Amino acid sequence: MSDQPLILGIETSCDETGVGLVRGTTLLANAVASSVDEHVRFGGVVPEVASRAHLEAMVPTLHRALAEAGAGLGDVDAVAVTAGPGLAGALMVGVSAAKALAVALDKPLYGVNHLVGHVAAEQLENGPLAEPVVALLVSGGHTEILLVEDIATSATLLGQTLDDAAGEAFDKVARLIGLKYPGGPNIQRAAADGDPGAIRFPRGLTGQRDLERHRYDFSFSGLKTAVARWVETAEREGRAVPVGDVAAGFQEAVADVLTRKAVLACQERGISTMVLAGGVAANARLRELTRSRCAAAGIELRQPRFSLCTDNGAMIAALGAAVVERDLPPSSLDFASDSSLPVTQVLVG
Amino acid sequence: MIDLDVPDAESMTALGERLAAVLRAGDLVLLGGDLGAGKTTLAQGVGAGLGVRGPVTSPTFVIARVHPSLVEGPPLVHVDAYRLGGWDELEDIDLEATLDEAVTLVEWGEGVAEGLAGDRLEIHIDRSHGGDGDPGEVRHVHVRAVGGRWDESALATAVRP
Numbered sequence: 001m002s003d004q005p006l007i008l009g010i011e012t013s014c015d016e017t018g019v020g021l022v023r024g025t026t027l028l029a030n031a032v033a034s035s036v037d038e039h040v041r042f043g044g045v046v047p048e049v050a051s052r053a054h055l056e057a058m059v060p061t062l063h064r065a066l067a068e069a070g071a072g073l074g075d076v077d078a079v080a081v082t083a084g085p086g087l088a089g090a091l092m093v094g095v096s097a098a099k100a101l102a103v104a105l106d107k108p109l110y111g112v113n114h115l116v117g118h119v120a121a122e123q124l125e126n127g128p129l130a131e132p133v134v135a136l137l138v139s140g141g142h143t144e145i146l147l148v149e150d151i152a153t154s155a156t157l158l159g160q161t162l163d164d165a166a167g168e169a170f171d172k173v174a175r176l177i178g179l180k181y182p183g184g185p186n187i188q189r190a191a192a193d194g195d196p197g198a199i200r201f202p203r204g205l206t207g208q209r210d211l212e213r214h215r216y217d218f219s220f221s222g223l224k225t226a227v228a229r230w231v232e233t234a235e236r237e238g239r240a241v242p243v244g245d246v247a248a249g250f251q252e253a254v255a256d257v258l259t260r261k262a263v264l265a266c267q268e269r270g271i272s273t274m275v276l277a278g279g280v281a282a283n284a285r286l287r288e289l290t291r292s293r294c295a296a297a298g299i300e301l302r303q304p305r306f307s308l309c310t311d312n313g314a315m316i317a318a319l320g321a322a323v324v325e326r327d328l329p330p331s332s333l334d335f336a337s338d339s340s341l342p343v344t345q346v347l348v349g
Numbered sequence: 350m351i352d353l354d355v356p357d358a359e360s361m362t363a364l365g366e367r368l369a370a371v372l373r374a375g376d377l378v379l380l381g382g383d384l385g386a387g388k389t390t391l392a393q394g395v396g397a398g399l400g401v402r403g404p405v406t407s408p409t410f411v412i413a414r415v416h417p418s419l420v421e422g423p424p425l426v427h428v429d430a431y432r433l434g435g436w437d438e439l440e441d442i443d444l445e446a447t448l449d450e451a452v453t454l455v456e457w458g459e460g461v462a463e464g465l466a467g468d469r470l471e472i473h474i475d476r477s478h479g480g481d482g483d484p485g486e487v488r489h490v491h492v493r494a495v496g497g498r499w500d501e502s503a504l505a506t507a508v509r510p
Contacts, residue, residue: 014410087411141410163389164407172384172409221407222358225385225476339411 013086080320365394
């Protein structure tokens with residue numbers, strides 16, 4: 001193990017300031033500082049607040065990661081960093097820190113793709129992936145089905161949300177039914193007391209015509225509107241809103257359409273492994289439904305522990321390690337972060 | 350004030366496309382309405398009408414997204430002020446830098462983004478809150494031109510189906 005290079009990974013694409021250390025597919029450290037508390041008052045992420053929080057957290061988080069791995073900066077063989085996609089101002093903090101470290105240590109620098117990093121994180125949990133794999137990525141900002149042909153070099157986008165991200169839908173629906181931010185855990189808690197079959201909310205883009213044009217795409221805005229209408233109707237009729245049933249019905253609709261389309265993608269592309277990642281993968285109902293549907297379809301489901309599902313630096317180090325193992329050329333020191341970096345670009349030049 | 354009844358999502362997209370025809374670089378559109386009113390659907394129509402690179406999706410997470418033109422027209426800067434605390438934070442994202450050469454469309458911009466430009470279109474979408482037999486799909490769209498940039502009667506002709 002120790003003959004594999006030590007990769008330092010830095011992630012600052014959204015809320016979390018993450019620094020991780022990895023050798024090959026072995027996790028050595030995963031230190032994360034979150035600015036979520038600071039964001040609660042807004043119910044979300046504010047770019048300038050996020051940038052400032054990253055700036056303050058960067059050096060302490062780096063020291064924590066090094067201490068966790070029992071390593072010094074001098075032991076680092078290469079630096080990997082999220083080049084995009086993400087919030088422009090937030091990305092810039094991580095990229096600047098990574099460049100400074102690479103120059104100071106005289107080590108190669110790799111700017112890598114955040115989305116593919118989520119898939120690479122799985123290698124830290126259960127060892128090397130046997131590509132090709134289909135990945136279902138669901139978080140506050142992302143809802144995508146990816147086909148990863150080769151973790152270090154090749155990924156394509158099969159489908160994505162046409163309007164709201166799944167995590168965003170959780171946050172907005174939480175607000176509609178009087179639950180607090182963050183919506184994910186609060187809806188899950190409320191749903192535990194509800195009946196998922198009591199209210200059937202619509203499954204976006206699952207009709208025959210939609211399936212032709214948007215086979216692997218998602219839409220959650222119609223679902224959000226349906227919840228709003230249901231709540232308004234109940235209130236107008238003077239009925240108490242059964243928060244548990246609404247939360248459970250909504251959660252069921254999201255989990256159903258996500259898993260149905262991801263399994264369909266595996267079957268139609270002849271892929272036998274699915275990776276589930278992103279912050280919404282923490283949702284217990286989504287995990288359960290994915291597990292049972294994959295099992296029924298003979299698909300191996302792989303998913304990392306929660307701390308590797310949400311944004312973190314170890315996943316970026318893991319992707320960096322895969323890139324280094326291939327002897328791919330490092331990024332130039334003047335590369336710029338790209339807030340809309342396409343998933344096809346695993347490594348920037 | 351121009352008032353329109355928009356029966357469904359396809360008609361909302363079509364309204365956005367017609368709106369795009371009266372928009373040019375430097376224009377500001379503020380778009381208001383409750384969660385689920387159809388703001389992003391209207392923005393998708395504007396994007397399609399302008400011929401910009403999509404997909405035009407909810408910008409709530411990224412706050413602002415630039416869609417470059419595919420037809421040598423102005424880009425669409427699609428903004429969401431849902432999570433911003435007010436004018437100061439809107440200023441932080443520096444929309445002024447692109448205001449002159451882009452069409453800037455701000456969701457949840459009412460009461461926040463007026464200071465960006467004296468000439469602007471203010472659009473508000475009301476979702477019908479139902480009643481007996483109301484299918485609930487119909488949206489009431491109010492379009493108001495502020496400043497001298499648009500002639501309201503010509504605008505009304507342009508945006509009506």
